Every structure is written in C-alpha cells, then in structure tokens.
Amino acid sequence: xxxxxxxxxxxxxxxxxxxxxxxxxxxxxxxxxxxxxxxxxxxxxxxxxxxxxxxxxxxxxxxxxxxxxxxxxxxxxxxxxxxxxxxxxxxxxxxxxxxxxxxxxxxxxxxxxxxxxxxxxxxxxxxxxxxxxxxxxxxxxxxxxxxxxxxxxxxxxxxxxxxxxxxxxxxxxxxxxxxxxxxxxxxxxxxxxxxxxxxxxxxxxxxxxxxxxxxxxxxxxxxxxxxxxxxxxxxxxxxxxxxxxxxxxxxxxxxxxxxxxxxxxxxxxxxxxxxxxxxxxxxxxxxxxxxxxxxxxxxxxxxxxxxxxxxxxxxxxxxxxxxxxxxxxxxxxxxxxxxxxxxxxxxxxxxxxxxxxxxxxxxxxxxxxxxxxxxxxxxxxxxxxxxxxxx
Amino acid sequence: xxxxxxxxxxxxxxxxxxxxxxxxxxxxxxxxxxxxxxxxxxxxxxxxxxxxxxxxxxxxxxxxxxxxxxxxxxxxxxxxxxxxxxxxxxxxxxxxxxxxxxxxxxxxxxxxxxxxxxxxxxxxxxxxxxxxxxxxxxxxxxxxxxxxxxxxxxxxxxxxxxxxxxxxxxxxxxxxxxxxxxxxxxxxxxxxxxxxxxxxxxxxxxxxxxxxxxxxxxxxxxxxxxxxxxxxxxxxxxxxxxxxxxxxxxxxxxxxxxxxxxxxxxxxxxxxxxxxxxxxxxxxxxxxx
Amino acid sequence: xxxxxxxxxxxxxxxxxxxxxxxxxxxxxxxxxxxxxxxxxxxxxxxxxxxxxxxxxxxxxxxxxxxxxxxxxxxxxxxxxxxxxxxxxxxxxxxxxxxxxxxxxxxxxxxxxxxxxxxxxxxxxxxxxxxxxxxxxxxxxxxxxxxxxxxxxxxxxxxxxxxxxxxxxxxxxxxxxxxxxxxxxxxxxxxxxxxxxxxxxxxxxxxxxxxxxxxxxxxxxxxxxxxxxxxxxxxxxxxxxxxxxxxxxxxxxxxxxxxxxxxxxxxxxxxxxxxxxxxxxxxxxxxxx
Ligand SMILES: Nc1ncnc2c1ncn2[C@@H]1O[C@H](COP(=O)(O)OP(=O)(O)OP(=O)(O)O)[C@@H](O)[C@H]1O
Ligand SMILES: [Mg+2]
Numbered sequence: 001x002x003x004x005x006x007x008x009x010x011x012x013x014x015x016x017x018x019x020x021x022x023x024x025x026x027x028x029x030x031x032x033x034x035x036x037x038x039x040x041x042x043x044x045x046x047x048x049x050x051x052x053x054x055x056x057x058x059x060x061x062x063x064x065x066x067x068x069x070x071x072x073x074x075x076x077x078x079x080x081x082x083x084x085x086x087x088x089x090x091x092x093x094x095x096x097x098x099x100x101x102x103x104x105x106x107x108x109x110x111x112x113x114x115x116x117x118x119x120x121x122x123x124x125x126x127x128x129x130x131x132x133x134x135x136x137x138x139x140x141x142x143x144x145x146x147x148x149x150x151x152x153x154x155x156x157x158x159x160x161x162x163x164x165x166x167x168x169x170x171x172x173x174x175x176x177x178x179x180x181x182x183x184x185x186x187x188x189x190x191x192x193x194x195x196x197x198x199x200x201x202x203x204x205x206x207x208x209x210x211x212x213x214x215x216x217x218x219x220x221x222x223x224x225x226x227x228x229x230x231x232x233x234x235x236x237x238x239x240x241x242x243x244x245x246x247x248x249x250x251x252x253x254x255x256x257x258x259x260x261x262x263x264x265x266x267x268x269x270x271x272x273x274x275x276x277x278x279x280x281x282x283x284x285x286x287x288x289x290x291x292x293x294x295x296x297x298x299x300x301x302x303x304x305x306x307x308x309x310x311x312x313x314x315x316x317x318x319x320x321x322x323x324x325x326x327x328x329x330x331x332x333x334x335x336x337x338x339x340x341x342x343x344x345x346x347x348x349x350x351x352x353x354x355x356x357x358x359x360x361x362x363x364x365x366x367x368x369x370x371x372x373x374x375x376x377x378x379x380x381x382x383x384x385x386x387x388x389x390x391x
Numbered sequence: 392x393x394x395x396x397x398x399x400x401x402x403x404x405x406x407x408x409x410x411x412x413x414x415x416x417x418x419x420x421x422x423x424x425x426x427x428x429x430x431x432x433x434x435x436x437x438x439x440x441x442x443x444x445x446x447x448x449x450x451x452x453x454x455x456x457x458x459x460x461x462x463x464x465x466x467x468x469x470x471x472x473x474x475x476x477x478x479x480x481x482x483x484x485x486x487x488x489x490x491x492x493x494x495x496x497x498x499x500x501x502x503x504x505x506x507x508x509x510x511x512x513x514x515x516x517x518x519x520x521x522x523x524x525x526x527x528x529x530x531x532x533x534x535x536x537x538x539x540x541x542x543x544x545x546x547x548x549x550x551x552x553x554x555x556x557x558x559x560x561x562x563x564x565x566x567x568x569x570x571x572x573x574x575x576x577x578x579x580x581x582x583x584x585x586x587x588x589x590x591x592x593x594x595x596x597x598x599x600x601x602x603x604x605x606x607x608x609x610x611x612x613x614x615x616x617x618x619x620x621x622x623x624x625x626x627x628x629x630x631x632x633x634x635x636x637x638x639x640x641x642x643x644x645x646x647x648x649x650x651x652x653x654x655x656x657x658x659x660x661x662x663x664x665x666x667x668x669x670x671x672x673x674x675x676x677x678x679x680x
Numbered sequence: 681x682x683x684x685x686x687x688x689x690x691x692x693x694x695x696x697x698x699x700x701x702x703x704x705x706x707x708x709x710x711x712x713x714x715x716x717x718x719x720x721x722x723x724x725x726x727x728x729x730x731x732x733x734x735x736x737x738x739x740x741x742x743x744x745x746x747x748x749x750x751x752x753x754x755x756x757x758x759x760x761x762x763x764x765x766x767x768x769x770x771x772x773x774x775x776x777x778x779x780x781x782x783x784x785x786x787x788x789x790x791x792x793x794x795x796x797x798x799x800x801x802x803x804x805x806x807x808x809x810x811x812x813x814x815x816x817x818x819x820x821x822x823x824x825x826x827x828x829x830x831x832x833x834x835x836x837x838x839x840x841x842x843x844x845x846x847x848x849x850x851x852x853x854x855x856x857x858x859x860x861x862x863x864x865x866x867x868x869x870x871x872x873x874x875x876x877x878x879x880x881x882x883x884x885x886x887x888x889x890x891x892x893x894x895x896x897x898x899x900x901x902x903x904x905x906x907x908x909x910x911x912x913x914x915x916x917x918x919x920x921x922x923x924x925x926x927x928x929x930x931x932x933x934x935x936x937x938x939x940x941x942x943x944x945x946x947x948x949x950x951x952x953x954x955x956x957x958x959x960x961x962x963x964x965x966x967x968x969x
Contacts, residue, residue, distance in 0.1 A: 071873055072873075073869060093869075093872050093873055094872050094873070094874075094875050094876055094877060095875075098873075099873055099874065100869075100870070100873045102866050102869070102870055103866075104864075104866065106864070106866040106867050106869070106870035107870075108867060108870075108871070108885060110885075110888050110889065119871065119874050119876070119884070120874035120875045120876075123874060123875040123876045123877075123880055124875060167874065168874070171874065171875065397878070401878075402780075402784050402786070404776075405776045405777075405779050405780040405784070406780060406786075408772070408773050408776045408777070409773070409776065409777050409780055409792070409796070412773050412777075412845075412846070412849055413792075413795050413796065413798075416811065416842055416843075416845070416846040417795070417798060417799055417802075417807075417846055418795065419814060420810035420811050420813065420814035421802075421810045423810065423813050423814040423817050424806075424809065424810040424813045424814070427813050427817075475702065478695070478698060478699070478702075479698075479699055479702045482695065482699050495699075495703070498703060498706060498707070499706065501706065501707070501710065502706065502710070504903065504946075504949040504950070504952075504953050505710055505907075505942075505945065505946050505949060506906075506907035506909075506923060506942075506945055507907065507909060508907070508909060508923050508926050508927060508930070509710070509713055509942040509945055509946070510709055510710070510713075511930075512709075512713050512926075512930060512938060512939075512942060513708070513709025513710055513711075513712050513713035513942075514709045515930070516709075516712045516713060516716060516724050516939075517708060517709055517712055521723070521726070522726075523712055523726060526726040553705070553706075553709070556706070610801060610803065613803060614802075614803020614804055614805055614806070614910065615910075616804075616805055616909070616910050616913065617909055617910070617927070621930065621931075631803070631805045631910075634805055634806075634809060635805070635913070635914070638809055638812070638914065639914070644813065644816075647809065648809070648813060651805075651806045651809050651810070654803060654805075654806060655802065655803070655806055658801070658803065659801075662801065
C-alpha cells in the first residue's frame with residue numbers, strides 16, 4: 001500500500017468521525033479581502049470523505065485565494081475552516097493535514113525525483129528505510145519506477161505532474177488540493193491526465209479538491225462541483241445538477257453551451273412562464289433557479305443547442321406537433337459546423353435571431369445544406385429563465 | 392506565537408544587521424567626520440564650531456588648484472576611457488561571435504582580477520627611464536638616450552584609464568548586447584551612413600550604459616590614490632594625497648576632515664549633475680553594473 | 681557596422697587593428713610585471729640577464745625570494761586573515777540585506793536602499809578616514825570618561841576589516857539580491873506545505889538555490905579585500921597587509937621580488953576566477969529549464 005495511514009493521527013481523531021459526519025473539509029462563511037477588493041466572499045461548503053470536489057470558475061474569480069486559505073498561506077478575514085472536524089485556523093501550513101499541488105507544480109529543481117518525493121517524509125524524520133520503500137512504492141504506483149535518480153528537468157510535462165502528486169500523496173494527507181494542475185499541459189495530455197487523475201483518486205480514496213476553469217475537467221472528474229464567480233459560490237452540486245438544473249444565470253451560461261436571449265415575463269401560471277424575447281418572439285419556459293419570476297420582470301432565457309430538435313420542412317412527417325407545451329421556430333440554415341459528435345447547425349429564425357442547434361448523430365442530417373428551411377422545437381423544461389444579470 | 396509575530400520577528404532580525412552596518416560603519420562616521428571638519432582649533436585643546444577649516448582650504452591657492460586639477464583630470468580620464476572603450480565594446484557586443492566574444496569579454500575583466508598595485512607596478516616598469524619602452528626606443532635607434540615617461544600627467548592619465556577600463560566596458564557591452572541588430576540594419580537600409588546610424592541609433596540605445604560607466608569611472612578616478620601618487624611622482628598633486636598627508640603625516644585631522652568632505656561634495660555634485668542631465672537614477676545605474 | 685553589412689576592407693582592418701592594440705594595452709603591464717619575476721637582475725628592468733627562479737625560492741640576500749622574505753610572507757598571512765573575516769561578515773550581512781530588501785516592505789525602504797548603495801559611491805579613502813575619525817572619537821570618549829583604552833579602536837587590523845566590510849557588504853548584497861529576485865517563491869511554499877519548518881525550508885530550499893551567488897560573492901569579496909589599498913591605507917596599524925607592504929617597497933624601488941609577488945597574486949586570482957566560473961556554470965543549469 002502506498003499510503004500507509006499514520007496510526008497516531010488516526011487514533012487521535014477517530015472519535016470525531018461519529019460526531020461530525022464524514023466531512024473531510026468544511027468551510028464556513030470564509031471571507032478574504034485584499035484592500036477593499038473582496039476576493040472570496042462568504043463561501044461555505046462541505047466535502048465528504050474520499051470524494052472528488054471541484055471548484056470551477058473563470059480566471060480571477062478567487063479560486064487560488066480560497067485554496068491558499070485552506071492550505072494556510074492566507075488567513076481568512078472571517079469564517080472558519082475545519083479539516084476532519086477540527087478548526088485549523090491556528091495551525092500553520094506546515095502542520096496542516098492538507099497538501100497542495102501547485103499551479104506550476106513547484107518541483108524542487110535542485111533535487112532528484114526521489115528526493116522530491118522524499119522531501120516531506122524527511123521533514124517528518126521518517127527512517128531511511130521507510131523513506132526508501134515509500135518512495136519506491138510511490139514511483140511504482142505512478143508508473144515511473146525507474147525515474148528516481150532523474151533530475152526534474154529531464155521529465156516530460158505529464159511525468160512532472162505525476163511526481164508533484166506523488167510528492168504529496170506519500171504524506172497521506174487528509175485532503176489533497178490541486179490548483180489547475182493540468183493547465184500547463186497540452187490538450188492531448190490533458191485529456192489523458194483527466195482520466196488518470198480520476199482513477200488515481202479512486203484508488204487512493206483521498207479527498208481531492210480540484211481547481212479549474214475548464215468545465216470539462218470539472219464535469220468529467222468530479223463527484224461534486226462548486227461553480228464560483230466573483231468570489232462567491234453560485235451553485236454546488238453534482239455535474240448533472242449543474243448541467244440540467246443550473247441555479248443561476250451564471251451557471252447556466254458557464255456550464256455547457258446555451259442559446260441566450262434577453263426578454264421579460266409576460267404571464268405566469270402554476271407550472272410555466274410565458275416569455276417575450278427582446279426580438280418580439282414569444283416562448284414558454286420555466287423558472288430556472290429558486291428566484292420567483294413575476295410579471296414584467298426582465299429575464300435571461302437559456303436553451304441548450306442539444307435540447308432543440310430540428311426538422312426539415314420538406315420532411316414527410318407532419319411539420320408541427322401540437323401545443324402550447326412546445327416552442328417552435330421556423331428557420332433557415334446559415335452554416336453547418338461539422339465536428340463529429342459535436343456537430344452544430346447555425347440557423348437564423350424568421351425574426352432574425354441566430355441560434356445554434358445540435359445535429360442528431362443518426363446521420364439523417366449529414367446532407368443538411370446552407371439555405372435549407374428547417375423547423376425547431378424545444379420543450380418548456382428546456383427553456384429556462386433567470387432574473388436578468390446586470391451584465 | 393502567530394504567523395504574523397514570527398514574520399515580524401524575522402523582519403527585525405534582518406533589519407538589525409543592516410542598521411548596525413549602515414549606521415555604525417557608514418552614516419555615523421560620516422556625520423562624525425563632518426562634525427570634526429567644522430571644529431576649529433583656537434589654541435591647543437580649545438575648539439570652536441565654525442567653517443574656518445573650509446575657509447582656510449579655499450583661501451589656499453594650492454589646495455583649490457589641486458581640487459580643480461583632480462576634478463578636471465578625472466573628467467578627462469572618464470571621457471578618454473569612454474572613447475577608447477566604446478569601439479571595443481561594440482566589437483565585443485556586435486561583431487565578435489561565440490568563443491571569441493566571451494574570450495574578449497573575459498580579457499577585459501582581467502585587470503580587475505589583479506590588484507591595482509600590480510597594475511600600476513606594471514606601468515612603472517614599462518614607462519620609467521630604465522623601463523621597457525625607453526629601452527625599446529633606444530634599441531630601435533629612435534632616441535639616443537634614456538627617456539623618462541613616468542612622473543607626468545600623461546602617465547597618470549594612462550594609469551587612470553587603464554584602471555577604470557573594466558568599469559566602462561562591462562556596462563557598455565551589456566547595453567550594446569541588447570541592441571536589436573535589425574535596428575542598425577534598418578538604419579542602413581533607410582539610407583543612413585555609418586555615423587548617422589551611430590549617432591541616432593546606437594548611442595541613444597547605449598545611453599544608460601554610457602552614464603553608468605562614466606559615473607563609476609569618474610568616482611574611481613576622483614577617489615584614486617595609488618595611480619596619481621606612483622605614476623605622477625612627488626610633484627603630482629591629487630586631492631586624496633592632501634587628505635592622506637593631513638591625516639597621517641601632519642596629524643591635522645580637522646583640516647583633513649574638511650578635505651574629505653570637499654572631495655565627497657565634489658564627487659556627489661558632479662554625479663548628481665550627470666544623473667540629472669541624463670535622466671537616470673543612482674539605484675538603476677549602480678545596481679545594474 | 682555589423683557582420684551583415686558590407687564594409688571596405690580598409691575600414692575593417694583598421695577596426696580590427698584598433699581592437700588588437702586595445703588588448704595589447706590591456707595585457708602589456710600585467711605581462712611585463714609577470715615576466716620580470718624571472719629576470720636574473722637586481723632591478724625589474726631591462727636588460728634581460730637570463731632566466732632565474734631566485735625571486736621565488738632563493739633564501740639569501742641580496743636576491744631574497746618571495747617565499748623567504750619574512751615581510752612579504754607576513755603580509756600575505758595578514759591579508760589572508762583580514763580577507764577571511766571581511767568575507768564572512770560581508771556574506772552574512774549581504775544575505776540578510778538581500779532578504780530584507782527582496783522580501784519585505786517597510787517604511788523608508790527607498791531611503792534605506794539608497795543608503796545601502798552609498799558605500800559604493802564614496803571614495804575608499806574617505807570611507808577609511810571617516811572610520812578612523814569615528815573610532816577615535818569613541819576611543820577617546822571612553823578613555824576620557826572611563827579611563828580605559830580599547831586598542832581595537834586604534835588603527836589596526838580590526839579597523840581594516842570594518843573599513844573593507846563597510847563597502848564590500850554592498851557588493852555582496854547586490855549579487856545575492858540579484859539571485860534571490862529570480863527565486864520562485866512557490867518552491868518555498870511547496871516545501872512549507874510538505875511539512876518543513878521555516879528553518880527547514882531555508883536550509884533545504886532557499887540557501888541551496890542561493891549557493892552559486894554565495895560562492896560567487898564570497899570569492900569576489902575575498903579578492904577585493906585582498907587587493908584593497910585605499911581604505912586599508914588609512915586604517916592600517918603596525919601589521920601591514922600585503923598591499924601596504926608592497927606599496928612601501930614600490931616607493932623605495934625594489935628588487936624583482938615584487939614581480940614574483942605580483943605573479944603570485946595573479947595566479948591566486950586566476951584560481952579564484954576559475955572557481956567562480958565553475959560556480960556560475962552550476963547556477964545557469966536549473967534556471968534554463
Ligand atoms: N495578494 C494579492 N493582493 C491583492 N489582490 C490579489 C492577491 N491575490 C489575488 N488577488 C486578486 O484576487 C482575485 C482572485 O485571485 P485568484 O488568484 O484567487 O484568482 P483565480 O481564480 O485563481 O484565477 P486564475 O484562474 O487566473 O488562477 C484576482 O482579481 C486577483 O487580482
Ligand atoms: Mg489561480
């Protein structure tokens with residue numbers, strides 16, 4: 001076993017598991033300001049033991065700042081951080097049971113790979129033989145058994161990546177923090193490492209907190225994802241929650257692709273909203289978040305390209321299926337963006353709105369051409385609206 | 392013991408050696424020297440504060456003359472060093488390649504690695520009446536008897552330029568190195584002649600290096616003691632020579648301190664002027680070289 | 681003028697000739713000083729009387745060799761001791777200063793930085809006399825009010841060390857700061873995050889990174905101290921470092937034993953330079969990747 005849990009640490013904390021659920025990490029109303037600028041604003045969340053938790057947000061939204069507070073490099077202005085049920089605010093970074101994989105890895109260039117991995121163990125005054133076996137184990141586990149004597153600059157990007165993780169994992173942290181660890185890799189390697197990281201986490205059973213601005217990384221790897229914007233958490237949930245039930249306009253726009261309109265609420269009934277887009281077309285949709293949508297309120301309306309069904313006008317099937325439950329548009333194909341499974345058609349509706357529509361994978365539309373007339377339809381649940389953001 | 396306290400403590404631990412060093416060894420001694428220089432001896436063991444020492448220095452023509460001479464010769468030595476070093480620096484930075492380039496650059500550093508005393512000694516052997524150059528000229532039949540090249544202002548100049556060459560070449564090479572060659576090519580391409588390109592492209596680019604080099608060379612020349620004394624001989628007057636004799640031979644410290652301050656003021660004034668005229672700052676100039 | 685721009689052969693040759701002359705000027709005095717160490721004559725001048733190693737190894741007058749000349753050997757020992765102390769002090773204070781100026785923000789930091797640079801701008805002679813004045817003020821004050829005499833505050837090796845240290849510390853600070861500035865601080869955070877104490881991090885990460893700069897500035901400090909003349913001249917007591925001994929001999933006119941000493945110094949500096957280059961090479965490796 002690579003990660004021999006340290007018995008002493010376990011014993012001293014064992015009793016707390018029963019009292020404090022199985023949360024490895026819990027943040028309560030964390031605030032951090034730089035001067036007058038609020039980098040992190042009232043952030044609270046809990047992470048279950050052994051889960052993969054991602055924080056997803058655009059550049060500059062405060063992800064690194066939050067992570068540095070968990071690691072202990074910044075002190076929060078207010079709020080509390082618990083690791084395994086115990087507040088760590090007064091614990092200096094070198095004593096916290098969390099380890100961090102830095103954005104640019106921060107491998108020590110003056111040491112060999114083995115020395116890098118052994119660094120934390122040496123600081124704990126582990127015996128020489130223990131260090132040797134643990135380092136050898138770790139190297140084996142990350143698939144680089146013969147690289148111990150290499151210098152850091154002799155490694156490839158993906159190898160460095162794995163060394164940086166191994167360097168933390170030999171210490172058997174309660175929580176492993178990863179700050180955009182794939183950011184420096186090229187696209188191909190990134191795709192590969194995504195899968196590998198997820199598997200590694202699964203094997204080790206350590207709690208991962210993973211920072212990224214790349215939604216596909218977050219969605220693919222995580223058990224739960226927090227979407228962060230302007231220092232606040234917009235929504236915390238499973239990848240499916242974020243995709244299918246975004247809580248806010250920001251999440252709806254940030255996670256996955258959407259057609260987006262500005263509009264206002266014309267009318268509301270028990271289950272649906274009647275909406276009018278600024279272009280003048282009417283739609284029927286549902287309120288996206290928890291916020292109430294009243295008559296006349298300005299809203300942002302989101303429809304995903306993949307929830308729109310598309311039909312050729314010339315098709316033999318009847319062109320319209322009835323009802324008020326479905327939104328319809330007649331449109332003309334402007335261009336087809338073929339990209340395998342992600343193929344899209346860009347269309348223009350009669351009212352002159354541009355929309356993107358996902359093309360079904362059946363091959364039925366492989367010969368769709370510019371200028372063809374089509375009809376679009378999407379259901380009420382797939383048309384979500386949120387109080388308009390000021391931006 | 393929070394992290395903040397620890398950081399504060401480290402700060403104080405780092406600040407104290409700095410303060411001890413700069414205050415006890417630099418700032419306070421200079422203040423003390425100034426206090427000494429404004430102390431006039433009325434009669435043995437009776438003193439009065441006043442500018443008497445300074446007035447006395449400036450009313451004695453030989454001192455004024457020496458100060459003037461020292462400053463002028465230092466400026467001349469600086470200009471000469473610049474003139475001699477510039478073509479060589481340009482050659483090293485832009486024309487020499489690969490190994491030759493680093494070899495030439497290292498050779499320019501050579502004099503620095505050898506004590507100033509040895510450098511001056513070498514010049515003495517070359518220049519004196521029984522020296523190498525004189526013997527060579529006699530052997531070649533160009534002169535009939537021994538010639539003394541030592542103990543004149545030209546010898547002092549040769550020595551000063553030699554001693555400070557390194558401090559001119561290094562900043563020049565480093566600024567010229569960063570000159571984009573396509574700028575020079577563009578200058579030619581647009582029809583500029585050699586001198587036009589030099590004046591309008593190369594020299595403006597090298598200005599920070601020129602200023603840095605000139606300031607250092609000037610200060611080194613002004614404060615030099617060995618070269619003027621050994622190469623200029625007994626009759627050569629150099630301001631540091633007066634300081635030495637007031638302090639060590641005549642033991643007139645009040646007077647010597649005044650000399651010291653006048654030298655310091657002259658050097659600061661000229662350096663300040665040079666910085667002002669060229670729009671550079673001391674930190675940017677010194678820290679770079 | 682660039683390799684890519686055609687020039688007439690005459691211009692090119694003249695330029696090369698000038699550069700060659702420049703390097704002859706640079707080398708000549710050193711070469712002459714070294715060569716005459718092997719001349720079998722009582723004076724370091726022509727004619728050439730044949731090769732001898734007496735000026736190094738002979739143990740009898742009048743051709744007393746360098747290694748048997750008690751004054752010179754004592755001078756070398758004294759200089760060595762002074763240089764060791766000066767280097768140690770300069771490295772300590774240079775390192776703390778580098779951390780102070782690179783890692784901390786504090787009120788009056790700009791002023792402190794300028795003060796830190798000051799010793800480089802003050803002529804060595806003046807650094808020497810101000811130290812002399814201040815130490816005498818303290819010594820006299822102590823003697824007058826408490827009646828005890830502190831020998832260390834009178835001209836002597838202690839003051840020589842302090843005087844040299846006062847400006848060599850600035851050089852060490854600049855060299856070490858330059859390297860510290862390039863240090864990636866997340867390495868320290870990573871080490872801290874992996875459980876190292878502050879001291880561990882300094883010992884295992886930061887200092888190893890600074891090592892080339894520490895070695896480099898240590899060698900430079902040693903060399904400058906060993907060669908220093910101006911500051912030393914003002915502060916020296918009865919024990920003379922090598923440069924002072926040589927200076928006294930040079931004024932009197934000496935046998936080629938001085939040339940032998942010069943060559944000895946050159947070889948010593950050459951060895952230091954070689955070590956410095958090795959240390960420098962070590963430094964470039966991790967930085968490149
Ligand atoms: N030490 C600091 N002082 C002042 N402002 C800071 C500091 N650190 C971060 N900030 C500001 O806080 C905000 C959040 O920074 P942070 O580094 O946490 O962003 P991030 O989400 O990690 O972005 P990225 O994805 O680009 O890494 C930024 O606007 C940044 O300018
Ligand atoms: Mg970041």
